Amino acid sequence: MPSQRSITEAEKLARAKLGGVPIHREQMAAVANIYRAASAVRQHLENTVLRDSDLTWTAFVVLWVVWVWGESETRTVAEEAGISKGTLTGVARTLEARGLLRRSKHPTDGRLVLLTLTERGEELMGRVFPAFNEEEAFVTARLGDEECGTLADLLRRVVVQVEEHGEQRRLELLDGAEPARRRSGRRPRA
Structure with missing residues (x-):
């Protein structure tokens, strides 16, 4: 069942919400x-x-x-x-x-x-x-064979970027520290 909220509308709302934020x-x-x-x-x-x-x-x-x-x-x-x-x-x-x-x-x-x-x-x-x-x-029926190949190549490039440079980026962003433990979202025990 298709969502009543379209991708196009979501992108439009995000642009409006972010306004002048670079x-x-x-x-x-x-x-x-x-x-x-x-x-x-x-x-x-x-x-x-x-x-x-x-x-x-x-x-x-x-x-x-x-x-x-x-x-x-x-x-x-x-x-x-x-x-x-x-x-x-x-x-x-x-x-x-x-x-x-x-x-x-x-x-x-x-x-x-x-x-x-x-x-x-x-x-x-x-x-x-x-x-x-x-x-x-x-x-993928709305894409032709060439478009599927292009999409696959583009997505591979995204994956390679993260595989080759993601760890270094993580270290830079966290000043070399280990990431905080993930939490389940539950409240801490009293």
């Missing part, structure tokens, strides 16, 4: 729309093709990484999926309980855990991915 308006719009697009696509895919397979976005991405790369260490899967190792542990346990993923100890380093798709996991990805890709085509 900001990078085009960059603000770009980042806001990256977020909006990612959220819209994720929600659409979770509510369509992934729902039929009882998968969350994160579970699908974990399966995808192991499906594409084959047996992988958990730290590599977490990094590739863009999630913490703690989140991966919970997702991997759920997928293992469903018979889609197998966890095993590394043969030479018992501290490491390897993830492998089971036969059932391979079958699921062989069935789900084509349907997932059809929905990728649906959500």
